[in-house]
Amino acid sequence: MTDDGEESVGDAGFDEFVAALAEGDGYYVECANGHGSLPPRRVCPECGSADLDETALPETGEVATYTKVHVPAPSFADDAPYVTAVVDFGPVRLTGQVLAAVENVEIGTTVEVGVRVTETRGDPLVVFEPR
Amino acid sequence: MTKVRVAGAGMTAFGSHPERTSRDLFAEAGRDAIEDAGVAREDVEGVYYGNFMGELSEHQGHQGPLAAEALGVQAPATRYESACASSGVALRQAVRDVRNGEADVLVVGGTERMTNLSTAESTEALAIAADELYEVRAGVTFPGAYAMMATAYFEQFGGTREDLAHVAVKNHANAVGNERAQYQREITVEAALESPAVADPLHLYDACPVTDGASAVVLVSEDYADDHNLDAGVAITGTGQGGDRMALQDRENVATSPAATEAAEEAYADAGIGADDVDVAEVHDCFTIAEVLALESLGFFDTGEGITAAREGVTTRDGDLPVNLSGGLKAKGHPVGATGTSQVAELTKLLRGDHVNSEHVPEAQVGVAHNAGGTVASAVVHVLEEVVS
Numbered sequence: 047m048t049d050d051g052e053e054s055v056g057d058a059g060f061d062e063f064v065a066a067l068a069e070g071d072g073y074y075v076e077c078a079n080g081h082g083s084l085p086p087r088r089v090c091p092e093c094g095s096a097d098l099d100e101t102a103l104p105e106t107g108e109v110a111t112y113t114k115v116h117v118p119a120p121s122f123a124d125d126a127p128y129v130t131a132v133v134d135f136g137p138v139r140l141t142g143q144v145l146a147a148v149e150n151v152e153i154g155t156t157v158e159v160g161v162r163v164t165e166t167r168g169d170p171l172v173v174f175e176p177r
Numbered sequence: 178m179t180k181v182r183v184a185g186a187g188m189t190a191f192g193s194h195p196e197r198t199s200r201d202l203f204a205e206a207g208r209d210a211i212e213d214a215g216v217a218r219e220d221v222e223g224v225y226y227g228n229f230m231g232e233l234s235e236h237q238g239h240q241g242p243l244a245a246e247a248l249g250v251q252a253p254a255t256r257y258e259s260a261c262a263s264s265g266v267a268l269r270q271a272v273r274d275v276r277n278g279e280a281d282v283l284v285v286g287g288t289e290r291m292t293n294l295s296t297a298e299s300t301e302a303l304a305i306a307a308d309e310l311y312e313v314r315a316g317v318t319f320p321g322a323y324a325m326m327a328t329a330y331f332e333q334f335g336g337t338r339e340d341l342a343h344v345a346v347k348n349h350a351n352a353v354g355n356e357r358a359q360y361q362r363e364i365t366v367e368a369a370l371e372s373p374a375v376a377d378p379l380h381l382y383d384a385c386p387v388t389d390g391a392s393a394v395v396l397v398s399e400d401y402a403d404d405h406n407l408d409a410g411v412a413i414t415g416t417g418q419g420g421d422r423m424a425l426q427d428r429e430n431v432a433t434s435p436a437a438t439e440a441a442e443e444a445y446a447d448a449g450i451g452a453d454d455v456d457v458a459e460v461h462d463c464f465t466i467a468e469v470l471a472l473e474s475l476g477f478f479d480t481g482e483g484i485t486a487a488r489e490g491v492t493t494r495d496g497d498l499p500v501n502l503s504g505g506l507k508a509k510g511h512p513v514g515a516t517g518t519s520q521v522a523e524l525t526k527l528l529r530g531d532h533v534n535s536e537h538v539p540e541a542q543v544g545v546a547h548n549a550g551g552t553v554a555s556a557v558v559h560v561l562e563e564v565v566s
């Protein structure tokens with residue numbers, strides 16, 4: 047991602063996570079006690095365990111809650127309106143935008159995760175597609 | 178342990194003052210609080226100051242010393258930031274310091290300057306109370322986050338947009354006589370339902386406005402109040418704070434606010450009271466659904482039952498438990514960093530009997546203030562009691 051032609055500084059851990067999602071190789075972090083969380087982590091937020099392993103994210107998840115955003119922040123000006131959702135993948139939940147009309151989204155809708163770029167700034171965006 | 182009294186309270190008018198700096202707003206609120214308390218400026222031992230978005234709205238960090246300067250107080254001053262709970266957490270620290278005997282006189286308050294930003298800019302500024310990597314980059318706005326909480330609440334417990342509209346109607350009705358409130362006018366359920374959608378199911382009238390304003394209270398030890406013959410008839414008898422995971426996605430259930438439950442339980446235990454003892458409450462209704470979650474977290478209603486409280490008249494000014502007699506964040510306004518101490522300022526006046534709505538709670542002895550940060554990843558609750566002499 048560039049800004050005014052200059053290389054921007056990345057967010058280690060998070061950038062790799064989004065890149066993996068884009069490749070269809072999504073993962074989460076699992077501690078020795080089986081708690082799931084999302085990177086970057088050095089310890090498990092549940093129990094403090096530092097014994098963390100990358101584990102494959104399930105292929106599909108279910109919408110846990112959602113909304114249609116009509117009034118966006120400036121960085122999403124050209125994207126609005128859009129639907130955001132928290133999606134339950136079992137060990138972890140993930141927030142992103144649903145590539146569907148709000149009428150076709152409900153709690154429990156099965157979706158798979160991917161990555162697109164935003165219309166406004168071309169920034170990477172976690173997305174969900176119903177299937 | 179020393180007991181803590183509220184000796185004075187002050188607030189600017191809440192509303193649109195785009196040309197007024199934070200230091201000017203806080204100077205007014207703080208001066209009024211100090212005058213109301215009748216304490217000497219040179220007796221003030223510290224200024225505890227809440228502010229959230231000063232870097233974005235005024236390009237100003239390090240605001241503690243500015244706050245003290247604005248009051249003409251020569252004392253150490255610290256800024257506290259906990260999103261919309263900024264001055265609430267500042268108050269909690271001040272209460273603990275007075276109790277511990279660290280200080281006898283403290284000024285606690287907060288300010289936010291917001292209307293000098295465009296709607297888009299303030300939407301962006303408020304969003305930084307959410308998780309930048311996992312929520313903001315997904316396009317989650319502050320109303321969007323609460324909207325997802327409302328969607329989950331409706332799914333699990335039921336409830337309708339009309340139930341939420343009654344919360345807004347109630348709080349607007351309470352603000353009519355409050356000269357410090359941003360909106361001193363009534364609204365109807367129909368108008369609320371027909372207002373433009375912000376983030377479904379929340380519409381414009383479910384949301385608090387963008388507001389400029391400042392508030393302050395003066396805390397004194399009981400000994401100082403007695404020695405100086407102060408008229409300080411309200412005590413802070415309980416304080417509690419709770420925390421939760423930052424992002425909604427990391428909460429077990431987004432239709433409840435356990436951080437506020439934790440804060441309330443701690444504050445009640447501290448004061449030696451229960452939810453049934455509370456006569457009047459000021460709760461953090463940044464969105465109508467937030468008031469519902471607050472009522473349940475504070476133990477006034479079982480989980481899933483708070484949604485109908487306003488519609489059924491339980492929390493209206495003539496109900497059993499009047500909530501947000503000030504007008505709440507919804508109608509009084511929500512200058513983020515000033516909100517926590519403004520709730521305590523309003524409750525102090527309600528209990529003293531010199532609030533425009535005191536007539537609705539003539540026998541009230543116990544009040545509770547509930548101040549939440551972000552989507553309630555932070556929560557602070559205080560119990561105020563009338564001192565029976």
Ligand SMILES: [Zn+2]
Nearest residue numbers: 077081090093
């Ligand atoms: Zn763990």
